[in-house]
Amino acid sequence: MPTGSGKGLIRSLNRRAARPKKTHAGEATRGRLREPSVCARCGAVFARRVWHTGRQASGPLLARAHWTTCPACEQAGASVGFGRVLVRGPYARLHEDAIRRRIANVAARSASTQPERRLSAIERRGDVLEIVTTSQKLAHRIAHELRKAFRGRATYAWSDDGTLLATWER
Numbered sequence: 001m002p003t004g005s006g007k008g009l010i011r012s013l014n015r016r017a018a019r020p021k022k023t024h025a026g027e028a029t030r031g032r033l034r035e036p037s038v039c040a041r042c043g044a045v046f047a048r049r050v051w052h053t054g055r056q057a058s059g060p061l062l063a064r065a066h067w068t069t070c071p072a073c074e075q076a077g078a079s080v081g082f083g084r085v086l087v088r089g090p091y092a093r094l095h096e097d098a099i100r101r102r103i104a105n106v107a108a109r110s111a112s113t114q115p116e117r118r119l120s121a122i123e124r125r126g127d128v129l130e131i132v133t134t135s136q137k138l139a140h141r142i143a144h145e146l147r148k149a150f151r152g153r154a155t156y157a158w159s160d161d162g163t164l165l166a167t168w169e170r
Contacts, residue, residue, distance in 0.1 A: 036064070037068045039069055040069060041077075042073055053111065053112065076118060076134065080120060081135070082134065082163050084132055084164070085143050086129070086131075089170045092129060092168075102146065103122070107119045107142070116134060119134075120134055136158070154168045
């Protein structure tokens, strides 16, 4: 068999599951944003079809920027999201401050690289602490980090509408 031949080249040319146009999922409902766009609430910059934080919005950028609201700020303002974490158990009640600090650290680390992943709401409902996040991945990461830091058990349930319900208890 000569080198360079094989199924790899054949499989790389298969475009069966690829989208016909390279558009992001949010562009279908909202339309494509002008670049550069700046979020009026959090200051995130939309450039090269991606939201970024940590960039200093300079004078020339601000002069030509289109002001809007990023999808994460819209979700956080409405207290909706794609991920929910339920924290249960007597240990969680006794160590709620440490658990909240850990959740805040995980969310801050996530938001520094990907600003669309952030917390929408944290509420105590009876014996359960409920965390709503803007992404499935952040909810999964929070439950995983709680299990890693405080032991316990984490379970995950994905629904058909694209949301994740993660439960951590000890």
